[in-house]
Amino acid sequence: EVQLVESGGGLVQPGGSLRLSCAASGFTFSSYEMNWVRQAPGKGLEWVSYISSSGSTIYYADSVKGRFTISRDNAKNSLYLQMNSLRAEDTAVYYCARATSGYYGSGGYYYYMDVWGKGTTVTVSS
């Protein structure tokens, strides 16, 4: 079964740090791009970060740039998100999501997140 399982969430004080993990199984992890997406309580979805299949290309949302670091260990089938200088507005459920991308024969492009974990909750509060 294709599966992603996040862990590492919890309660942390403002300014603190937390490291999230995402364990992949049931597919060839090293072949897929991955993303972190978060959802604040009662709010919509917000893309956080992207990493290429090899880990060589990384992007961040402006809201977390300079504070969060995404990484992966393909030998361990794992994705990570190191979160530093945490703020109250970082409080959310954090999802890891597998991405699939490619080109249609007509030249168009597709990119979608087709496998999601159940999420891990991060609460930033004093």
Next chain:
Amino acid sequence: EIVMTQSPATLSVSPGERATLSCRASQSVSSNLAWYQQKPGQAPRLLIYGASTRATGIPARFSGSGSGTEFTLTISSLQSEDFAVYYCQQYNNWPSLTFGGGTKVEIK
């Protein structure tokens, strides 16, 4: 940043009826749009990509249309399991992916 706006925020529909959800982009995203369904306490589930291509295993009652700045998700005959929140998401401006605020489909 491309802003995605969904309407209505809440849609009240009776089971068996048709539901039409709208998504508007602040600038053209071509057909680079996906739709996701999210039920309470669950992760999002991919429904549609490329504005109109159903993901694997998605029932035919779900259909997507549109291009440029205006998109529609239609659920032809609502089933009990379809009551959920639906999000559109553009990937034209990849890697900066942006989601709409969501439309909650509730039982009338």
